[in-house]
Every structure is written in C-alpha cells, then in structure tokens.
Amino acid sequence: MKVLALAALTLAPLAVIQAAPKPTNFAPLDYFEENCARCHGPNGSFYGTEFGKGLKDDDALRHIVKEMAEGPGNAPLSPENLEILTDFHRSLRDGKPYIVVVEARKSEKCLILSGEATPDSQITLENGKEVVAVKLEGHKWSVAVPPNFDIEKASLRAVKEGKEKRVPVS
Numbered sequence: 001m002k003v004l005a006l007a008a009l010t011l012a013p014l015a016v017i018q019a020a021p022k023p024t025n026f027a028p029l030d031y032f033e034e035n036c037a038r039c040h041g042p043n044g045s046f047y048g049t050e051f052g053k054g055l056k057d058d059d060a061l062r063h064i065v066k067e068m069a070e071g072p073g074n075a076p077l078s079p080e081n082l083e084i085l086t087d088f089h090r091s092l093r094d095g096k097p098y099i100v101v102v103e104a105r106k107s108e109k110c111l112i113l114s115g116e117a118t119p120d121s122q123i124t125l126e127n128g129k130e131v132v133a134v135k136l137e138g139h140k141w142s143v144a145v146p147p148n149f150d151i152e153k154a155s156l157r158a159v160k161e162g163k164e165k166r167v168p169v170s
C-alpha cells in the first residue's frame with residue numbers, strides 16, 4: 001500500500017494540488033512585490049481585467065508563472081511555492097480576493113495565525129459557530145485565536161466587492 005501511494009505521488013506531482021497547504025511558510029505577496037511587481041504592478045494590478053483569457057488552462061497558468069519566476073523574476077520557486085504563487089494568480093484570474101495562511105505560532109497563551117490577503121478585503125476566522133474579525137494591514141493579516149475557539153474545522157474567509165475566498169486553517 002505504502003509503496004503504491006508513493007509511486008502515485010511520484011507519477012503525479014502537484015497536478016492534484018489545487019489549494020495551497022496551510023500554513024505555507026512562504027509569503028507569495030511579498031515574493032510578488034519583490035520579484036514581479038515592477039512589471040506587473042502592485043499585487044498584479046497591471047495584469048488587467050482580461051488576465052488569464054489568453055491562457056488555455058490551469059497548466060498554462062502554472063507554466064507561465066514558472067517561466068516568469070525563472071526568467072525575468074530571477075527567483076526560481078520550489079514546486080510547493082510555485083503552486084502557492086499559481087494559486088494567487090488563480091484568484092486574480094477569477095476576480096476573487098486572495099488569502100493564505102503563512103505562519104502559525106504558539107505563544108504561551110494562544111495560537112497566532114498570520115498571513116497575506118488582497119488589500120482592502122474583509123477577513124474573518126469562522127468555524128460554523130463563531131466568527132472572529134481579523135485585522136488586515138496592507139496585504140498582511142494576523143489573528144490571535146481565542147482560547148476556546150474550535151480551530152479544527154475553522155476556515156479563513158476573505159470578502160471583497162461581493163466576491164469571496166475561503167481557505168481551511170488546518
């Protein structure tokens with residue numbers, strides 16, 4: 001069983017991963033700002049509303065992101081981080097806000113989650129029972145998870161101009 005699973009993994013790298021793993025320990029918006037924004041604008045704002053229309057499918061999107069990272073961006077990405085940056089581009093393509101969990105830290109008293117999101121979106125941490133408002137400054141957010149908050153089934157939600165994106169926390 002184990003061997004089979006491993007073989008399957010080797011044969012189908014990444015193609016099946018649609019959402020970024022959480023937390024990523026990679027900050028895609030910082031990366032974009034450093035390596036891509038001088039040509040494509042802050043948070044990809046110069047891509048324009050037609051962005052993605054000329055790209056055949058998801059593979060084509062991943063492919064151009066990879067080429068750009070290795071070429072003009074001059075900052076090659078690991079397969080995991082390529083997938084995360086591609087996921088950011090999916091949000092741009094689909095006209096949706098973006099959100100990602102970059103770090104989870106345990107302090108003495110509580111769990112602190114932080115990450116990145118599309119500027120000016122409304123961020124909340126939700127678990128079906130409780131909703132916690134999350135502070136977003138620029139493209140950085142962080143939240144101290146309340147001690148009794150059930151994090152197991154929690155998700156983070158970003159809303160902007162009526163569009164939303166949700167990512168699981170764990």
Ligand code: HEC
Binds near residue numbers: 032038050052065068
């Ligand atoms: C020196 C300028 C420059 C830098 C830096 C740069 N790009 Fe590009 N990018 C271009 C140009 C020019 C094109 C259009 C021509 C092409 O497709 O090769 C493009 C095209 C793209 C496209 C396709 C756009 C569309 O409308 O289909 C994506 C996606 C993209 N770049 C992502 C990135 C990412 C991600 C980075 C950072 C790792 C990056 N680029 C860095 C110049 C740049």
